[in-house]
């Protein structure tokens with residue numbers, strides 16, 4: 001029987017700005033090359049979801065309107081995503097998806113939507129600073145080049161627990177002041193990078209490594225159970 005790696009794409013039909021679905025396509029390509037089949041499930045409004053059934057969870061970006069729709073469905077995903085993240089499994093969240101990992105997002109119209117509250121960060125829309133354009137930053141895997149387009153500024157509420165994904169060379173990243181892009185906690189990552197981010201081979205291969213490790217641990221646990 002072929003080895004099948006399972007990817008959950010959260011709200012694929014609603015959260016996919018500026019080619020974010022390309023991240024999942026690139027991972028499929030890399031994992032196929034390593035001899036694995038890949039199954040991608042769209043987990044959308046009302047769909048049942050147990051994160052522990054998966055080897056990778058992806059959450060793309062979205063505009064404010066789609067975010068208000070998704071926010072209403074999100075609370076039921078909290079517990080299973082909490083267990084998945086704390087167990088050190090790989091997750092990548094882009095832009096609107098990244099914002100959703102935190103406690104809240106104060107939007108362009110002044111209303112605040114409650115987010116998943118999985119990690120100590122929050123986001124505030126700052127109309128005076130639309131952060132749009134090319135980005136370049138240094139990560140532990142080398143240089144990453146991408147594209148950003150957001151007005152939400154993301155702030156860490158616990159700087160010991162969360163680490164930035166990269167240090168800016170060009171562009172804004174989390175906000176206009178900090179000089180940092182994205183977030184890492186265990187194997188959970190947030191980023192404002194579209195483009196998609198995983199067109200950067202260095203970071204894409206790092207995610208493929210994490211996913212294969214998770215797959216081997218999950219399947220190994222099932223065999224011995």
Ligand code: GLN
Nearest residue numbers: 061062095096150151152
């Ligand atoms: N709506 C959010 C913002 O402007 C996220 C945008 C996005 O996901 N591209 O900050």
